[in-house]
Amino acid sequence: MHLGDRTMTRRRFLELWQTLLAALAGAAALPPALFWWRSARLPAGPEEGTWADLGRARRLKEGQWVARSFAVERRDRWRQETLREVVYVRRRGEGFDVVSSLCPHAGCRVRPRDDGGFVCPCHRSAFDGDGRPLEGPSPRPLDPLPWKVEKGRLVVRHQRFRSGVAERQVVEG
Amino acid sequence: MKILAAVEGAAGVLSVLFFALLVASGWGLMAGYVPSAAEAFDSLLYWRQAGGWGAFLRSLHVHLASGLVLAGFLHLLARFLRGAHAARPRGWWLAASLYLLILGLCFTGFLLPMDQKAYWGTIVRLGIIETAPLVGPPAADLLRGGPALNAATLPRFYALHAAVLPAAAGLLLAWLLRPVLRTGRQRWLPWLGFALAGTVAAYLLAAAVPAPLELPADPADSDYVARPEWYFLWLFQFGKYVTAVPWVESLILPVAGLGLLFALPYLPLRRRGRALLATTWCAAWLLLTALALYEDRDLPPKLDYERAIVARAADHYQEHCYDCHGLNGHGDGPQSRAFDLEVPDFAAAAFWREHDRDEMRAAIRDGKGEDMPAFGDKLEPVAIDALITFLETSFRPQEGG
Numbered sequence: 226m227h228l229g230d231r232t233m234t235r236r237r238f239l240e241l242w243q244t245l246l247a248a249l250a251g252a253a254a255l256p257p258a259l260f261w262w263r264s265a266r267l268p269a270g271p272e273e274g275t276w277a278d279l280g281r282a283r284r285l286k287e288g289q290w291v292a293r294s295f296a297v298e299r300r301d302r303w304r305q306e307t308l309r310e311v312v313y314v315r316r317r318g319e320g321f322d323v324v325s326s327l328c329p330h331a332g333c334r335v336r337p338r339d340d341g342g343f344v345c346p347c348h349r350s351a352f353d354g355d356g357r358p359l360e361g362p363s364p365r366p367l368d369p370l371p372w373k374v375e376k377g378r379l380v381v382r383h384q385r386f387r388s389g390v391a392e393r394q395v396v397e398g
Numbered sequence: 399m400k401i402l403a404a405v406e407g408a409a410g411v412l413s414v415l416f417f418a419l420l421v422a423s424g425w426g427l428m429a430g431y432v433p434s435a436a437e438a439f440d441s442l443l444y445w446r447q448a449g450g451w452g453a454f455l456r457s458l459h460v461h462l463a464s465g466l467v468l469a470g471f472l473h474l475l476a477r478f479l480r481g482a483h484a485a486r487p488r489g490w491w492l493a494a495s496l497y498l499l500i501l502g503l504c505f506t507g508f509l510l511p512m513d514q515k516a517y518w519g520t521i522v523r524l525g526i527i528e529t530a531p532l533v534g535p536p537a538a539d540l541l542r543g544g545p546a547l548n549a550a551t552l553p554r555f556y557a558l559h560a561a562v563l564p565a566a567a568g569l570l571l572a573w574l575l576r577p578v579l580r581t582g583r584q585r586w587l588p589w590l591g592f593a594l595a596g597t598v599a600a601y602l603l604a605a606a607v608p609a610p611l612e613l614p615a616d617p618a619d620s621d622y623v624a625r626p627e628w629y630f631l632w633l634f635q636f637g638k639y640v641t642a643v644p645w646v647e648s649l650i651l652p653v654a655g656l657g658l659l660f661a662l663p664y665l666p667l668r669r670r671g672r673a674l675l676a677t678t679w680c681a682a683w684l685l686l687t688a689l690a691l692y693e694d695r696d697l698p699p700k701l702d703y704e705r706a707i708v709a710r711a712a713d714h715y716q717e718h719c720y721d722c723h724g725l726n727g728h729g730d731g732p733q734s735r736a737f738d739l740e741v742p743d744f745a746a747a748a749f750w751r752e753h754d755r756d757e758m759r760a761a762i763r764d765g766k767g768e769d770m771p772a773f774g775d776k777l778e779p780v781a782i783d784a785l786i787t788f789l790e791t792s793f794r795p796q797e798g799g
């Protein structure tokens with residue numbers, strides 16, 4: 226009995242150690258895991274949005290898409306950077322159409338086609354002249370960007386959207 | 399059967415060896431690499447252009463990664479064909495998990511150079527992940543460190559690639575190798591010679607074939623066409639056939655594939671069945687990969703930094719210089735002929751004797767004389783240098799020839 230008691234104690238002792246070790250491992254892993262999880266939930270861009278000047282509004286051709294690039298200063302987490310972006314613009318009478326050039330499927334840049342539509346070189350999503358998907362894996366039309374005319378100049382808001390989902394969701398800007 | 403056992407052993411030994419060499423070369427690379435979007439590319443370009451061990455280590459690391467993907471696959475294949483997966487299911491699961499970790503290491507390591515391929519490739523991969531309903535977006539956010547690519551993305555990939563995943567893979571590997579090392583059934587000596595030969599071959603390859611590095615990532619680029627690495631071309635091609643339901647590629651196929659991989663030990667497969675399954679898989683892989691390559695035959699080739707910068711210089715020449723300097727650099731472009739401008743002849747040996755690189759750099763940047771405009775605000779210093787290299791290689795006459 227004496228011997229048995231001792232084995233029992235020893236096994237208990239080992240079990241206790243194992244539990245302690247597991248708790249220790251958990252305690253070590255929890256803070257980094259929480260940091261990874263929580264920091265991924267920070268928004269990516271400034272809340273107020275960044276507006277970019279696309280030049281004189283009158284200069285744009287009526288009814289034809291043209292590529293316009295712009296650069297905006299912005300803060301990306303700890304980094305101050307110049308973000309460069311390309312959008313497609315088309316004048317329609319007094320108004321404009323502005324769409325993001327990033328493909329809603331997985332984020333490649335789409336290109337204009339001769340027929341007035343767009344095509345993506347990555348997985349062949351095609352869009353008509355109004356950005357509606359014709360074929361390919363794109364889950365939604367090209368993303369329109371907010372714009373306004375200020376002192377005769379066309380200004381657009383820099384925005385990016387989540388790719389791969391049917392519902393448009395702003396993830397930046 | 400004997401052959402299969404030999405393949406299993408050889409591919410296994412090679413995999414372990416490659417893994418060890420990858421860890422070692424990775425430690426070396428960590429001493430010269432900065433995981434920051436602003437500096438990652440520059441740090442690698444610096445070692446590449448300096449030549450020597452830094453360039454060698456990166457080449458070694460990149461080629462070994464491809465080698466490990468291949469060797470690991472052959473090992474799993476031979477294990478399965480021999481039926482060893484059903485005889486020792488635990489070993490199979492461990493080996494399969496290890497292989498998945500290796501693919502994870504490839505995924506995270508792919509972004510680190512921050513060249514065009516890395517940037518656009520990762521954008522697309524994360525985008526594909528996001529097409530998986532419900533689980534996709536949070537998974538992509540967790541990897542990226544936010545809903546869009548941001549300053550924290552590269553550090554996260556680096557942490558996974560250089561610390562978290564290798565540690566996990568090392569633990570699994572130790573676990574997997576335990577029975578082998580304990581029983582000591584293997585006769586080690588021939589394997590050791592084999593491993594030595596593998597190391598030498600890898601070193602020679604790394605010395606002979608430098609790892610590719612393209613132009614630095616340009617998020618505003620609208621010409622670059624992203625393509626996956628060779629071992630994922632099949633999935634890329636498969637995705638083209640299920641465009642109506644993109645998540646077949648991003649969710650159904652991976653889940654079904656993983657399920658099958660881990661359930662294999664339970665499937666009542668005889669030798670014929672196993673051979674049939676393996677052949678089907680390999681044939682489908684080859685076919686899809688070949689189709690993907692074939693359909694991309696017209697894509698412009700992905701150029702390395704040095705060549706891409708010269709190609710871009712040729713475009714710049716067309717755009718900015720051709721009008722005056724002319725097609726062959728004689729200074730006889732349409733403008734100079736129309737207005738009778740004083741333009742030097744790049745094809746004359748005398749020009750190259752009288753002007754050095756610094757002079758030309760200054761002339762392009764700030765303009766020169768009456769007629770040469772300044773291009774300092776249109777062309778970056780790197781582009782100006784490349785332009786001079788372009789002039790030299792295309793127009794300068796061979797001395798003494």
Ligand code: FES
Pocket residue numbers: 328329330331332333345346347348349350361362363522
């Ligand atoms: S990214 Fe445009 S079709 Fe896939």
